[in-house]
Amino acid sequence: MATRTMVLLPVLLSIVLLSVSTATTALTQDFCVADLLRGGDTPAGYICRPPATVTAADFYNGGLAKPGILIEPFNTSLASAFVKQYPALNGLGISASRVDILPGGVVPLHTHPAGTELLYVLEGTMKAGFISSNSNKVYTKVLSKGDLYLFPQGLLHFQYNTGDTTAVGFAAYSSPDPGLQILDSALFGNNLPTPDVVKGTFLAEAEVRKLKARFGGSG
Amino acid sequence: MATRTMVLLPVLLSIVLLSVSTATTALTQDFCVADLLRGGDTPAGYICRPPATVTAADFYNGGLAKPGILIEPFNTSLASAFVKQYPALNGLGISASRVDILPGGVVPLHTHPAGTELLYVLEGTMKAGFISSNSNKVYTKVLSKGDLYLFPQGLLHFQYNTGDTTAVGFAAYSSPDPGLQILDSALFGNNLPTPDVVKGTFLAEAEVRKLKARFGGSG
Amino acid sequence: MATRTMVLLPVLLSIVLLSVSTATTALTQDFCVADLLRGGDTPAGYICRPPATVTAADFYNGGLAKPGILIEPFNTSLASAFVKQYPALNGLGISASRVDILPGGVVPLHTHPAGTELLYVLEGTMKAGFISSNSNKVYTKVLSKGDLYLFPQGLLHFQYNTGDTTAVGFAAYSSPDPGLQILDSALFGNNLPTPDVVKGTFLAEAEVRKLKARFGGSG
Amino acid sequence: MATRTMVLLPVLLSIVLLSVSTATTALTQDFCVADLLRGGDTPAGYICRPPATVTAADFYNGGLAKPGILIEPFNTSLASAFVKQYPALNGLGISASRVDILPGGVVPLHTHPAGTELLYVLEGTMKAGFISSNSNKVYTKVLSKGDLYLFPQGLLHFQYNTGDTTAVGFAAYSSPDPGLQILDSALFGNNLPTPDVVKGTFLAEAEVRKLKARFGGSG
Amino acid sequence: MATRTMVLLPVLLSIVLLSVSTATTALTQDFCVADLLRGGDTPAGYICRPPATVTAADFYNGGLAKPGILIEPFNTSLASAFVKQYPALNGLGISASRVDILPGGVVPLHTHPAGTELLYVLEGTMKAGFISSNSNKVYTKVLSKGDLYLFPQGLLHFQYNTGDTTAVGFAAYSSPDPGLQILDSALFGNNLPTPDVVKGTFLAEAEVRKLKARFGGSG
């Protein structure tokens, strides 16, 4: 009888495995949910949790259902679903975030060193733009609900609200951990000495000191 | 005077280039907008359009602002922003689509052979699930507005509307061209002979013939 | 005398290393034999065993010298030499398996989510085919001893014996762990509820229940 | 009626495409069969042939069904199914070859600069080995029919027949074009001046001249 | 006689090739020298020149033998050996440049969107630093002749001369075309409207206008 002697493949593969190596783990690469507690990062992502401990809940993330925490100088809320907030993304080449830009608000000039951003406008209107490195050419566009815009990897870009209501954007990235380098934070939010900032930017010293005060920098 | 003799870097680079190779093109890899008309695909994507012909409009796509064309048996509309619809995605590792699932509708079992899908629910409720290849284990979850769910690359997955209103999803993919293999179309929508389908699936012949009729297949 | 003062390079490199970091390991990337017992998988493969413990035996695998275990409903034996059975493959982008298809037997419709398959026919004759995702077009061919056939990554494919003797195939894959998702097992061999299978495939409920009984599924 | 209004997805995608870009090509990345006549190689492989011109015959290759041409000094026949002989492999990360080593014959020391080799013994017995770069350690093993052995990418390796009958091996590679640098041909089969070979190898000049005569070199 | 019937492998491979496809090109992937005149860029690099036209001169570049053209506001000369100046680098994952920083000179804050930089100091002393995106932490060091320093991909970094003589650096990059986005040029050297720069940086409008005048911007 076929059904009595039938051996399903996954069972078979386990048997073969045990006879070869007595391995106590049976990891898979269908997915590699990051083991953030164990703390092993590698150039290709985190060490995986054992698949047997992974459930459907790991593939779910509710962090973008509402606005993130407001960031004052920018009048914008940011919520991220990168690998550290959403460990199932580990190794899978994708992540997301949500920005809620209040009227007058801005997502200031920044780069994602490790990923391209694809922006989808959920509500409101915003101006979005990036600057090419090759030619310094500027590519800007005013976007409305339902529009997509693209920011190629590593290039300076920005968005700001052009309307009277909150503008909301959903952004997907081509990496589980695209990184985020905000220009103001990098220049004015650390202890890089003011003379070094002046030297590296040609900004006036007074301007640098004023913005260091605003963004929490020292030196 | 500094400003008089200043030479900007992009200009410089062009000069150096010309003296070395008299090249008439000055391509860049900030981006590589696909030249679909020229028709040169490669394993890494399409040949790029000359950057001088690229404008901000190329980075914009409005195709997901409203539902795509309704696909009848599924009661679902699909609109895609893959590289063929959105050439600026070429080489950048990301793309998107929008599904509008009517009440009772379904996105039937399918795979994306070349990409992971990250789904963001824009409206309504839907059940989503995928099946691991390693263990045949099923990972399903009912999702509401604002929820994210993840379908790892190449695995069979589905969604269906669990509510009384249209459920809308925005999906991002980890490839500019993730592919789409719908199980019903692959089995029943082509000229694969019925005996071969029976042989390869253990479905009853009558069932195969019935579904071939429904999905436009022959043989 | 040259031979007396000669210092061989590998020794040299170790000396330099020790003076810099007092590292107690001297790993190499000539190879990275998977440490399956330690159990650290990452998105790029397993953690390596210390090279000093690796011998020629690790690069050898005898598991494909004879047929694997018979899988009843398919009348086919499968033996795999993937990374879990052959840890030296880790990180090297290749693996293999052997199928022995009895007369009347089949390798039913399945995908390898993470690898392309290159099939070499060792004995007998078989019909092989795959279905493109782009166009649903079917590519089939009857193969004899010595023939090669190709199944691109992630696409549904199958083989069945067309002769009176056992057909044997050796398959190489473009990944140390290509995965294997057998359609019947994914649809009918787990606890995915019957209504969900019906919804996702448009198969008749009775057909689903019949095959769930055959392939060990529930729900 | 569902069947009357049903629109299949591939058709749909074409419609969407045409409305966006009037593209006359509808390329796919299910596969990218190399267009060798057009002659466009890139760092990722050749330009693809238009998918509409691709048939099942492209995925088939019969070149390894019998021994290749005999190479005299080695007493070994080699037949290759690399991308130039088997254009469907383009971009898919795999290829194959067949060696028939006559009694007394050898596959002399060589490297594959761009791929790992997985060897499967089809007939006879052979000794196989490679040399690690890190430690100069030698990994050798005598193999029989059905055995697998692994040669990691870029490392010097060899095989020779240890029996009285022809030994046959099927080799798979982790690249569609792994390359082949035979040590004797590189040192003695070109116009690299004898003094340079002596300088670079510490071989005696007479030995170099003798082997240059044997392998067709000059200088 | 062995030498009379000997067939060298490269000849053999050509014969096999011709019998299979009558291809008129016999390209290789030992290297892929960019065909800049033909102008075909792809996401993985340029289309290759036919190997038969490639000579030793293509692998040579003399452009870094002396300082490049002086860039005034920075008091620094830059010479680049990227793929456009050195087509043999195409597809090979590496490139280089040379900076000669006059006393008081600077390589101002910039990023390489597509590559890591490894700097080797040839002459003089310079302060070098980069800013992490994760924590805004600053990593700076004063370097002398013979020192190496590393700037990870995509992060803002700078160098300036700390001595009384010209400081010279040789930089290698992990890409044949790492890109170069100079902060001052991106912010102040194009037609990005002043209000947008103010909005995106929180700099004072007067400061922006002053620097736009200095770096050739408008708007």
Add this chain to the structure above:
Amino acid sequence: MATRTMVLLPVLLSIVLLSVSTATTALTQDFCVADLLRGGDTPAGYICRPPATVTAADFYNGGLAKPGILIEPFNTSLASAFVKQYPALNGLGISASRVDILPGGVVPLHTHPAGTELLYVLEGTMKAGFISSNSNKVYTKVLSKGDLYLFPQGLLHFQYNTGDTTAVGFAAYSSPDPGLQILDSALFGNNLPTPDVVKGTFLAEAEVRKLKARFGGSG
């Protein structure tokens, strides 16, 4: 007041992280400095040290400031800055070495199995060359101070001093761990039996024994 309520992004991200997973590590992929003591190598590189322990000193390496240890038979000194000597290179696709070739000295024939080499001549003159695998064609050139030359990945290459003074070269590689297989060491510096070397190279047995004596081999 804006400055009072301002929340900087990095702080924000940590908060979000903690509320989701109570992770005690907050790793980043700005860089992944190799944790050589912990000893976890993977196919993509070593496990990272916790970023909080990383300082500017980790990005610095002084090992190429002067010649490395003299290797007698070659009359050449070699100093390497590969990932084991310079752990910050881990995962970043680049490394370097320095060779000081005394008059009469040579860098004998060798390969880097895992990387392309870009050579920059710092002092003196040298002849450099490599051999293509595809055609056995030789590409050589005499180089002087300031010249660049390229050795594509995995191909046999060499350099020797053509002048009366020490020739110094700085080499950059397209991998943090390119490997180094010196032909003489691989053939004559280990226990590969003399008959196997003879079989695999067609060298005379006496020549093999003579060079085994010189390079420390046995068997």
